[in-house]
Amino acid sequence: MKTFASILDMEQFRKSKLKKHKPEARHVSICCGTGCRASGALDVVQELERIMEERGVDAEVSTKLTGCHGFCEQGPLLVVFPEKILYCQVKVEDAEEIVTETLTRGKIIERLLYQDPSSGMRISQEDQIPFYREQMRLLLARNGQMDPTSLEDYLGNNGYIALAKVLENLEPAEIIEEIKQSGLRGRGGAGFPAGQKWEICRQQEEEIKYVICNADEGDPGCFQDRSILEGNPFSVLEGMTIGAMAVGASEGYIYVRNEYPLALSHLEQALEQARQYGLLGTNILGTGFHFEVNICRGGGAFVCGEETALLSSIESITGEPNPRPRPPYPATRGLWGKPTVINNVKTWATVPLIMEHGAPWHNAIGTEQSKGTMIFSLTGKIRNTGLVEVPMGLSLKDLVMKIGGGIPGNKQIKAVQTGGPSGGCVPEKKLDIPLDYEQLSKAGSMMGSGGMIVMDESTCMVDVARYFLSFTQDESCGKCTPCREGSKQMLLLLEQIAEGTSGREHLSLIEEIASSMQDGSLCALGQLAPNPVVTTMRYFQQEYLAHIDDKTCPAGICRSLITYSINPELCTGCGRCLKSCPAAAISGQPEELHVIDPEKCTRCGACRDDCRFEAILVQ
């Protein structure tokens, strides 16, 4: 393996690589992100390669295992180049036909193409599918094109052009100025201007400084950081190297969530290769600049995604990591008391793009105050689940309807939850709001790390609020009282509402606790924890009142407030429900109407899950 002695050395290597690369040559790119792997992508790859070898096709056609393409709902995904034919939901049994028809004869297999649910049309090209067409994929652009475990491939996809440019032409102050001009704001949630943070750190008169990548993506329902680390780990390393140069750091840390084994493995491989090629370590590209990166694995504690708790988790040899009061902010006193820049994965991955294309390019995308693109994890009751990158300012409605393809079935959209457990619910009537930091805050929600969960009429908002709060309550580190006790008491009140044992005074009590938590908690975990509760109370008051006054759950979710019965017109007496009931609450003779004993029924829903005739009624 080669080590680049200089920038010129690297550029010559890139040129020779590109010369050998024939864009018109046929190759297959298979999405091997966590989502597609879970749907069996690796089995497909194995079978495909076996058949290709058997037929001797492997001499002309190569396969490439790439990171996440984003369209997880349709996985495993496979793209045949140069035509860019996208095959969806590919199974092992399809491998043979793909080799004989498409790879050998260039024929498209209709049934594997994406079918547009509204028109029923089959679409062959990736970029013609509405899900991709409406997006602006900058950070995710290279995910489907490169092998994430190959630095050479990253170089072939314009990797390290930005670092070369920075090392050759720019002074640290100029890098910071460029980032400031670009309008880049922290993508971790709060949206603090990145350039300003770097500048504060740079101004500190300390010899030792650090840069940290926060990859402790703890929000349930979020996987964009994971996908970047899995699909393009080098972009994060390149961004951190540029950042380190700007602020004057020679050491960096990446704090990765332990639940992401694949991201961790790709990151480790990337670090190893970057060191070997001379793009990390001492004397990077012969310029005399030193920078080293270490990986820290998280231990499954949500609070460690909070920057000061994260610092304490890296620092601590032992004991519990805890958030600490600010100021001082990490940029002045961070890791081991030294000035430290902490940015999110997406922020770091954006840096090389800005340095390569220039601040005006980035500044031209987005809204007045929010620049660039944002990646959302679109999940929940939505047709096209997946990763979506859009310019800031796109309306929430367009994202959900055009890219997400709307709600499956004949159900109505009810709300969209953004920002994870710290965010809030945006109701259907407010879906026109443009997606940027300010507008989302105004609606009571937040950008957060980009989670976006769509809910339909069968979702109970009290249950949703309870779900998020039980999450934050469980993850509260316990250091400060407003968060520890406040979340516990608030959860108790919500549970009483869900159980039908509450009065209207519960609502004002919840509001009171919410404002104490917002004002008195030490870190964002506690300050923002009331958000899902407060926004659902604000926008779905009627639903709360139905639970409190009428003791009913309109969505049919809260167990204490619903009853199960069997619709005599639809029941065929097949006996499936009788077998599935764990409480032996169902009785009936074969082929005769079955009945549920409400006294014995635990409302677990097992009968409804197993009934083939939709005969189970929930009221």
Next chain:
Amino acid sequence: MSIERKEIQPIIEKYRGQTTGHVALLQDIQKEYRYLPREALEQVSQQLDIPLSQLYSMATFYNSFNLEPRGRHEIHVCMGTACHVRGAPRILDRLSQKLGVGPGETTEDGEYTLETVNCVGACALGPLVTFDGRYYGQLTPGKAEKLTGRKP
């Protein structure tokens, strides 16, 4: 259960003198034994001069550590938001009912450990569980039940 010194020693050596990364140390031990045996923590405490109470403080703070031996098979039910709205609680109920254990517990015969996880990030496939590290998505309670291959 006594533990083999030869297994723990290389792990301790790897972290000797390091000023950071003791979460990773515990993770390495857990990878070896699939839980954190008291004997192993005692060894670490003695050899690296860390109070045992501090190691337990970490082991109980972070969700990913287990202080009890695990079953031969581990089932993790994803309780992330996307899975939640698509019916994860019912999957958990059904598995719990079938195995006769609650989340965090191991069946008496040591065959299965049932766990919940906050989110594995494969939201498109929800509700989903991981069974010995393998993902099983788009589950119904019925399908989930079949994974265990045992009668309730």
